Amino acid sequence: MPLESSTQPVLPRPEPARRFCVAPMMDWSDRHYRYFARLISRHALLYTEMVTTGAIIHGDRQRFLGYSAEEQPLALQLGGSNAQELATCAALAQTAGFAEVNLNVGCPSDRVQNNLIGACLMARPDLVAEGVKAMQDASDLPITVKHRIGINGRDSYSALRDFVGQVHEAGCQTFIVHARIAILEGLSPKENRDIPPLRYEVVHQLKNDFPALEIIINGGLTQLGAMTEQLQHVDGVMIGREAYHNPYMMADVDRLFYDDPRPVPGRVDVLKAMRPYIEQHLERGGMMNHITRHMLGLFQGLPGARHFRRELSSSLHRTDQPLALYDRLIDEMSQRLAPRDCSA
Ligand SMILES: Cc1cc2nc3c(=O)[nH]c(=O)nc-3n(C[C@H](O)[C@H](O)[C@H](O)COP(=O)(O)O)c2cc1C
CATH class of the missing domain: 1.20.120.1460 (Four Helix Bundle (Hemerythrin (Met), subunit A))
Known part of the structure; x- marks a missing residue:
C-alpha cells in the first residue's frame, strides 16, 4: 500500500517473481515511469531510483517513499552503508508496503563513494553483510543486493565469490549482478555503464558456484531472445536502458517470462x-x-x-x-x- 494511504503496518507481500526486473535508474525510474511501465507488463518487478538512507530518515518521506498502488510489485532501492540507518529504512519500507528492499552496491559515482554508498562497497563485504543482517532483523521483506562483478583493483573472480559468499552468510538470497566491473576513478557513471566490457560468463559461473542462490543478470541486454536465453543460465534478467528507451518491448514480458498469455494493451x-x-x-x-x-x-x-x-x-x-x-x-x-x- 502506498505510504500516503497507509494508516497501519501492512503485512508483507509474497516474494516477488524476479524473472524480469526493470532496473533502478536515477531520474528515470520515478513513480510516473513506473506507473506507465506497469500498464505494459503486469508482472515485471519494478525498482525505484536509488534513495539514500539519509534522504529517507531526514528528508521528505512522502516524496522518497510515495508511490501508486498500481505500481506493485515494487522494490525500493537503498543507498547507504550504516547498518542502523539501513535497518530503520528497511522497517519504513515494510510499513510503506514495498515488496523488497535492494541495496545498491553498483553505483560508481564519486558523490556516493565519499559517503560509502554504491560500488565502492564491493571492497567492504563486511559492511555490506552487516547492513544486510541489520535490515533482515528489522523487517520481513526480502533483502537483495545489486552489485558489479568487481571494481578496479579488486576484480578477480575469487574476490567476487568471497563477496557473494560473505553477504549470503548474512542472509541475502538474491543477487542482481551487473556483468561488468566499475572503475571508480576516471570514468563517469555513464561511461561506467558502457566502457568496462560485459562478462556474462562470470555471472553464469556465480550461479554454478552458488546454485541455491537466486542470481539475476544485468547489463547490455536489448533483445528479448538474448534475455530469454539468459534464463538457461540464471534465474532472471534486469533490464535498464532498453526498458526505458523502448518501453513497449515489455509487451512481450508477461507471456515470455511469466507464462501469462493474457493480452496487454496496445x-x-x-x-x-x-x-x-x-x-x-x-x-x-x-x-x-x-x-x-x-x-x-x-x-x-x-x-x-x-x-x-x-x-x-x-x-x-x-x-x-x-x-x-x-x-x-x-x-x-x-x-x-x-x-x-x-x-x-
Ligand atoms: C539514467 C540511469 C540511472 C541509473 N541509476 C541507478 C541507480 O539509481 N541505482 C542502480 O543500482 N543503478 C542505476 N543505474 C544502472 C542500471 O540499474 C543498470 O545497472 C545499468 O543501466 C545496466 O543495465 P542496462 O544495460 O540494461 O541499462 C542507472 C542507469 C541509468 C541509465
Whole structure:
C-alpha cells in the first residue's frame, strides 16, 4: 500500500517473481515511469531510483517513499552503508508496503563513494553483510543486493565469490549482478555503464558456484531472445536502458517470462490509460512533462514515432493546453497505426 494511504503496518507481500526486473535508474525510474511501465507488463518487478538512507530518515518521506498502488510489485532501492540507518529504512519500507528492499552496491559515482554508498562497497563485504543482517532483523521483506562483478583493483573472480559468499552468510538470497566491473576513478557513471566490457560468463559461473542462490543478470541486454536465453543460465534478467528507451518491448514480458498469455494493451490504449493519471497530476499542480518525458519511446520503430516524440517534447513546451495536445496525439497516433498496433 502506498505510504500516503497507509494508516497501519501492512503485512508483507509474497516474494516477488524476479524473472524480469526493470532496473533502478536515477531520474528515470520515478513513480510516473513506473506507473506507465506497469500498464505494459503486469508482472515485471519494478525498482525505484536509488534513495539514500539519509534522504529517507531526514528528508521528505512522502516524496522518497510515495508511490501508486498500481505500481506493485515494487522494490525500493537503498543507498547507504550504516547498518542502523539501513535497518530503520528497511522497517519504513515494510510499513510503506514495498515488496523488497535492494541495496545498491553498483553505483560508481564519486558523490556516493565519499559517503560509502554504491560500488565502492564491493571492497567492504563486511559492511555490506552487516547492513544486510541489520535490515533482515528489522523487517520481513526480502533483502537483495545489486552489485558489479568487481571494481578496479579488486576484480578477480575469487574476490567476487568471497563477496557473494560473505553477504549470503548474512542472509541475502538474491543477487542482481551487473556483468561488468566499475572503475571508480576516471570514468563517469555513464561511461561506467558502457566502457568496462560485459562478462556474462562470470555471472553464469556465480550461479554454478552458488546454485541455491537466486542470481539475476544485468547489463547490455536489448533483445528479448538474448534475455530469454539468459534464463538457461540464471534465474532472471534486469533490464535498464532498453526498458526505458523502448518501453513497449515489455509487451512481450508477461507471456515470455511469466507464462501469462493474457493480452496487454496496445500502444494507443496505453496512451489513453495514462490520460486520467496525467489529468490528476495536472490538477495537483504538476507539469505534464514530468510524466510524458518517460513516454517518448512508446512508438519506437513504428511510423509516426518521431512525430510523437517531437510533439510530446518541443510542442508541449509551447502550449498552455497540454491535455488538448495529448488528446490530439491520441487521435493522430490511432490514425497512423495499423489496427494491430492500436489494440493488441
Ligand atoms: C539514467 C540511469 C540511472 C541509473 N541509476 C541507478 C541507480 O539509481 N541505482 C542502480 O543500482 N543503478 C542505476 N543505474 C544502472 C542500471 O540499474 C543498470 O545497472 C545499468 O543501466 C545496466 O543495465 P542496462 O544495460 O540494461 O541499462 C542507472 C542507469 C541509468 C541509465
